[in-house]
């Protein structure tokens with residue numbers, strides 16, 4: 207029985223992750239969104255619940271993705287474009303002619319539209335709503351998908367982290383997600399579409415030295431749950447994607463960035479904290495962070511396919527867990543077992 211339970215636990219993320227493209231029947235005659243390629247779980251067995259594997263005919267449905275200058279956002283924009291979506295790629299650096307927007311514009315596709323979008327700037331967000339309303343084929347049929355992907359990260363123990371740092375990370379990850387969602391919900395409701403929020407495994411389980419990031423992702427989880435309940439009567443689905451460690455495949459951290467954060471943190475530490483913890487301890491923590499950042503997967507496809515499934519499946523999952531088995535198991539233990547056990551297993 208114990209083996210069966212363990213096997214069931216372990217097979218679930220496999221079923222979610224192992225998705226492949228398949229060409230299904232053509233769009234119904236007369237549909238304006240002729241469509242094509244879809245995601246199908248290869249591991250679903252006949253006779254089992256298969257609701258998660260049924261897929262929508264997507265066609266040229268519009269989707270807005272935030273944070274497309276690099277990482278998941280950039281890869282997702284290209285992936286969904288290939289699937290036939292109309293992409294509105296929100297880019298922080300478009301106005302400056304830098305970042306991913308240059309490459310995405312260079313595709314010269316009518317379905318790849320970059321938009322200047324700083325999720326911390328209400329005016330930028332309002333301008334993006336106006337721009338999209340003006341350029342959607344029919345604003346009354348709305349926006350099919352909003353992927354809140356823009357994010358930043360940092361690290362540092364509570365005593366090492368300034369209030370400015372807490373606020374800076376929350377401004378992008380949490381308030382940015384909420385601001386953008388509120389602004390686009392009228393368009394999403396019209397389409398009976400999808401909101402997909404990129405959280406993190408750190409939005410489910412906390413970790414020492416990650417409080418400035420964890421609190422924002424826990425916030426994204428709570429916001430998404432509340433929104434999901436509220437949107438159900440409107441037929442809008444709200445999904446959360448909780449990636450594990452894919453830092454090696456994105457620009458969230460680089461060795462230079464880690465060093466820059468560390469130098470600034472040490473310089474700004476209150477004297478008493480600096481003295482009590484000491485430089486040796488501080489350097490050890492930075493080394494741990496460097497090692498964590500270089501230990502992740504550089505293949506971001508599980509994340510991209512999870513987001514695509516959330517946008518394309520008739521019955522998408524509430525939560526997606528693209529992560530390796532170590533982190534998946536750790537997350538289950540941390541979220542389901544008494545803290546007295548899980549803390550001892552993974553933290554102390």
Ligand SMILES: NC(=O)c1ccc[n+]([C@@H]2O[C@H](COP(=O)([O-])OP(=O)(O)OC[C@H]3O[C@@H](n4cnc5c(N)ncnc54)[C@H](OP(=O)(O)O)[C@@H]3O)[C@@H](O)[C@H]2O)c1
Nearest residue numbers: 273275276277278324325356357406451452453456457458
């Ligand atoms: N990589 C991982 O292992 C991992 C794991 C769990 C969750 N996540 C989450 O996944 C999401 C994407 O991150 P990523 O790993 O792909 O990192 P990334 O490569 O750094 O991508 C994040 C993007 O967000 C953009 N951005 C930052 N501040 C913004 C703002 N105010 N407005 C609009 N865009 C802004 C960044 O633009 P600039 O490049 O111009 O700064 C960048 O293009 C984030 O929410 C992150 O927390 C990542």
